Amino acid sequence: MxxxxxxxxxxxxxxxxxxxxxxxxxxxxxxxxxxxxxxxxxxxxxxxxxxxxxxxxxxxxxxxxxxxxxxxxxxxxxxxxxxxxxxxxxxxxxxxxWRPFADWYPAEQDLRGYDPALGWLHAAAHGADLLATLARHPGQDPQPLAELAVDRLLAPTDHLFDAQEDDRIAYALARILSRPDLTAAQSVAWLEPIAEIFRAGEPGPVPAWVSNTVRTLRMLYVLVDRGVRTRNTDEPPRPVTHRVQVLEALADTLTIVAPYMG
The missing domain is CATH 1.25.40 (Serine Threonine Protein Phosphatase 5, Tetratricopeptide repeat)
Structure with a gap:
């Protein structure tokens, strides 16, 4: 056979x-x-x-x-x-x-979505898919999941997401933020490292990894505002646990790099 x-x-x-x-x-x-x-x-x-x-x-x-x-x-x-x-x-x-995954995800250097010979690779998106799935696994602490997503976003790279990787990471974060056991403080604490990086930015071309992060947060804002659907199902959108606090924190963080929002 x-x-x-x-x-x-x-x-x-x-x-x-x-x-x-x-x-x-x-x-x-x-x-x-x-x-x-x-x-x-x-x-x-x-x-x-x-x-x-x-x-x-x-x-x-x-x-x-x-x-x-x-x-x-x-x-x-x-x-x-x-x-x-x-x-x-x-x-x-x-x-x-967990440790092999957590060591690999932010360290992967080749973030191409597609290669003509190898086909779909999608390291950033596929890692996000695992985070999104783990977000619904019973007993899983949601905080390390959000922190790992941030580590991936803030890892320097010259690759600009071009195959909706930002959407997939945003979806994973939204699923994580839908966990009912999260406190309000935990729901926004993961944003602080991003805010610190944004505050330290200098005039000039925007690095690819910063652009990737900004675009991810923008999509996350939409998901938090509208609710999160489970992919490939007819389930109604699920609200994140602390919607108002997360929206405010996302807006404050994005305003650092887009002051015209304020």
Missing amino acids: TTTQLYEGDVGELSAVTRAAALEALVADLRSPDPAVRDDRAYVTAARWIPDLDPAERQDLGDRMAAYFTDPALQARTFAPLVLARIVEAGCWSEMW
């Missing part, structure tokens, strides 16, 4: 031996430089199979994806958070996966 034939079936229909081999092939294909193999085939299969894996298999797959954060292949690093997000949605999360 070819890998393509394996992927066409349901994982529950495979024998134990074939199932183990199929999962090994899936892990390998998730770092393939061929986007038709990695994105169109392996990731789609992973998203379909993960809910039907047993807990030990999901744990092992998560361990393998966490190890990919230090892989030399860019596409392996950038697809790891997507697969981990699907594992979290299936109810599995290990604290052992």
Whole structure:
């Protein structure tokens, strides 16, 4: 049976031996430089199979994806958070996966959305997708999630977001700010490092990473004002927990770099 034939079936229909081999092939294909193999085939299969894996298999797959954060292949690093997000949605999360992710996300240097040979890479957006998914995971402390999003935004880069990465990070922050266990102070404290950077700015061309941050906060303002929808569902928008305080803090922060707002 070819890998393509394996992927066409349901994982529950495979024998134990074939199932183990199929999962090994899936892990390998998730770092393939061929986007038709990695994105169109392996990731789609992973998203379909993960809910039907047993807990030990999901744990092992998560361990393998966490190890990919230090892989030399860019596409392996950038697809790891997507697969981990699907594992979290299936109810599995290990604290052992947090540190590899948190070390990688702000440190990744190649933030291109798309490469003609490798296809979609989207490190900033895919990391944000994992943050957004973790925001709804029971027992997850929301503060480190927001702080990690800020670390990504404030990490110097010459790459200007060009594939809606700012929207995806804003969405993740909005999901984090929707957590009911956040206090009003916690809902705005994550903005202070950004405000400090903005206050220290000097006249001249706006660095790409500052522009990325400003655009992210603008989209976040819209999401906080309008409410946050769960993607691919008909659920009504969910309000952030401390809407008024967050809107005021966002406006104050943006006014630092756009004083005509005041």
